[in-house]
Amino acid sequence: EWTSPPLDAALVDKPGLGKAIIGRGAVNQKGPESAFLAALHAIKGANKKMPVNLVMVAEGEEEIGSPHIAQIVHKPEVQAALAKTMGVFMPSSMQDLDGIVTLSLGAKGVVELELVSTGEKWGRGPGKDIHSSLKAMVDSPAWHLVKALNTLVSEDGNEIAIDNYPKPRPISDEEKKMIADGAKIRSEAQAKKQMSVQHWINDLPWEQANIRLESQPTANIEGLVGGYTGPGGKTVLPHKAVAKMDFRLVPDMKAADVVPAIKAHLAKRGFGDIEVNMSGGYDPTQSAASAPLIQAQIAVLKRAGIEPVMWPRNAGSYPGFVFTGEPLKLASGHFGLGHGSGAHAPDEYYVIESTNPKIQGYDGAAMSFVEYLYELGK
Template identity: 50%
Template sequence: MRRMMIALALVTVSASAVMAAPAQTSATPKRAALAAAIAARHDTTVQDLRNWIALPTIAAMGMNVKEGPEYMRKLALDAGFQQAKIIESGGVPAVLATLDAGAPVTLGVYMMYDVKHYDPAEWQSPPLEGRLVDRPGVGQVIVGRGAVNQKGPQTAFLAALQAFKATGRKLPVNLVLIAEGEEEIASTNLPNVVTNPEVAAALKRTVGVIGASALQNSQGTAGISLGAKGAVEFQLIVGGETSNRYPKSDVHSSVHARVESPAWRLVKALDTLVADDGHTPTIDGWFENVAPLTARQKEIVAEGLKGSSDAEAKAAVGVGRWINDEDLQTSSERLVSQPTVNIQGLVSGYMGPGGKTVLPSRAEAKLEFRLVPNMTRAEAEAKLKAHLAKRGFYDVKLVVSGGYGPNETDENAALVTAQRKTLDKAGIPYRLIVRNAGSWPGSVFTAAPISLPTGQFGLGRGNGAHAPNEWYLIKSADPKVAGIDEASLAWVDLLYEVAAAAKK
């Protein structure tokens, strides 16, 4: 997501943590046979993941935009989907796959097959190799771009389907799979995909849409996400292409006495977007639709922080203090409740050794909004345009590259109930996540005209999404934490629980 999920607002719901082989309290019939099938296929599953890592689809770079969906289609058919077809989106194609098990309940599954950029020079092993590495205190992990975000967790899901094939059993639910190749550029064309008549009709048959993730922490506690912030990615550009006030190419810096600077103009525009504190958005009307946390959500945050260390939370992001020197409770509430205006990067002029005495001809800022209920992407974009126009920044070009709104699902929804029962019956402690501070395009499914509950599920661990040396856990050194086989078996259990919960 992706926009890897930050889960600081949590609540512990059950107490014991046992990842060893399953108790027969599970709703899964003849579970041992499915577990054996998953274990027998372990090496093949890992190789499948390595092969997938070796084929990166990067929408922002136009890399493998034809090969990516074809490979996703092949993976779906190999896992047992009877139908899988490529759906044109207006950008990188998506894949629609269906599996009819003759069941009364149909579940939607969301996948992404794109990944973020990578610089091999920053990696300890080649980013497309999928090298297996022993990580002290963690276990055997696979290192590669996309390992945890999201190819590893998604491979665990597909391995669960392979277990049904191997044992000759039908799934307890039918499946509708939507896989996109643009999540890492904020799902630019996913709305076009889900409103495709064939896709929309398939989704309407489902009880909800769930995505695969790795939501266990180092202590073995799992997470159940109730939503996520929305995201809008965009650029602000000033230069010779936006106004004749600026040179068409870099010129000698001495002419700044009579020629305006695109770099300074961009800085002035950016300065209007936040207050002097550097973080509070000041876009006109920005907060008018922002929904505050409910009493229940604050309770979830508070209960989830019991036993947490403020120092460890700060160390995890490499800081020594939170905004306004807030305590952990207050800063955690801020994390899940506040919309943000973030500068991802600034580019202008010469940045090599020494000076170059030039007046840059162009300046660009890459930014993103993180949105909370009840904000929308359209609202955020419109308010930004109006804000800049009101201040006379007509020469500042706005390019919105993608985005979507926030999503929420009620904690009592059948999709959430199924996750809770899956974890309860396995004796795995779990936490409700009020709202992921990171983002995924669940709102494309929760909003009209689809209007379905959404969620994310998955045992196991990983780290380094969007960063060098990204990893996903294959064989765990801790019996409380799932490796890829245990994560696959949890998906088997979840499918049976979805079937049971949706019938009620």
């Protein structure tokens, strides 16, 4: 599916954009990171003094749920050093195809887990796959999983129905205002086209759909696996069925409260045998728009002629909670001009030489980091 091999870092002409680099990690995270390093070299090359003190943190586990970042950050000496900083930022390429920048003040938390139903644990059903004709006298772990899943959400699959599940704080007027403003600027038609979606949940209009996106937690089925999964059918009664799930969290929900709630909910309904295997997760991340780290971003963007769309939070997740949560309570966010797309997907790209006046290329991205560092130093 790649038009050039993922490790070739080929420079290609992208119509309407200019020269772009195509490759695995081009935009997430190598392109913006190298542009940031270029900014540091530029400052040094111009014999200028760095306007701020910088500490570089390289986190190599973000894509597997960052299992160790908290351990590192909360080492007494690291935590003490971090406590004295303005905050934490990640190089990014924030411009969309219109040049617009959406400045997210946070991200949802997430818990990823598997629900596993087996005959062995259940003590009912078979301990291995058996002939499906035996369903007439043997219980089915696959039906058991379906019945358990059914209790977790409302009939339309959109409202979490787990007993004593952590509750979101209501969305604030300030957040509602951001969403209303952002919904006017962002294109509903483009979003629907990108996702191949005809209707939002409950046929909500665009602004309401965005309020839901920002304010609501989710219970999502990432994958269902059980029994025979190849082409056609196979007459087996499977001994095991699995639902891969993720649960997104908004403030003030805690990742640590999710699994106990699910386990208690299932146990109460006769599904206590179903394993709830959490593979990773963390709390939501939130920074105040008034934080100097964020205000410096806004100032740089405005100087570049960009009125950023302020946005309560990314509906996805990153482990910013280790910085924004207790006890550090630092501001955290992404920043950087430039454009790229296709993270984790074929033909991931990052624009190097832009022919679109609304979008910065590599030089402009590097310059945005220089501007940002000087703005932070003020």
